[in-house]
Amino acid sequence: QLVVTQSPSASASLGASVKLTCTLSSGHIYYAIAWHQQQPEKGPRFLMKINSDGTHSKGDGIPDRFSGSSSGAERYLTISSLQSEDEADYYCQTWDTGGVFGGGTKLTVL
C-alpha cells in the first residue's frame, strides 16, 4: 500500500534552516512526491515536486530559500533563512491510481 509518512512537528529558529522529511512506503521508493505549504487559515500552496533522483521543479513564485532533495525512500524539503511566514503545515503528497497525502508536519519558527 502506497503511504507517505511525515513527522508531526518540527521547529527551528528565525533565520536558521530546517529540513523536513517525507518517507515513502516499502516498494514505492522510486515515486516522485510533491510538497505543499498551508499557512494558518489559508488554502494549500504547491511548493515543489521532487523526483527520486533528487531533481525538483518548483511552483510559481516559490523563493530560492526552498529546496528539495532525495535519498532512497526519503524526500526532503529544506527551508533556509527561516522567516516568520514560514510557520505553517507542510504536506507531502504522492500519487498512483489516486492521490495520497501524508499527515503533515507543523513547523514552528522560534
Added chain:
Amino acid sequence: EVQLVESGGGLIQPGGSLRLSCAASGFTVSSNYMSWVRQAPGRGLEWVSAIYSGGTTSYADSVKGRFTISRDNSINTLYLQMNSLRAEDTAVYYCARNAASAPLNPDYWGQGTLVTVSS
C-alpha cells in the same frame, strides 16, 4: 494568472446532496487534469477525486459511488456532485489544477468551500 474559485458549500443534513463548483480562469479546465481535495476540521488533506483531460475520472474509496466529478467546458468550471452525504464528509473542499507532468499533483489550489453535514 491562474485562479480557482470554489462555491456551493453550506450546511446540509445527512443523506442530502450538494453540488460544489470551481470557476477557473487563466487556463482551460478541459485541457488539464483537475482534482478535488478535502480537509476535515483540524485534520490533514485528503484526496477525493480527479478528472483527466480525456474525461476519465477516479475517486477515493471513501466517496466512490456517492460523489461525481465533472466539468462544463463552455464556462470553464469544475464540479463535484455529492450525494448521500454523511457527517464524516464535513470538510473544507479545495479545487486544484494538476501539473501537466504529474496528473495527480496539484500545482494550483483554490481557497476552499466549507461543507457541513449535520442535522
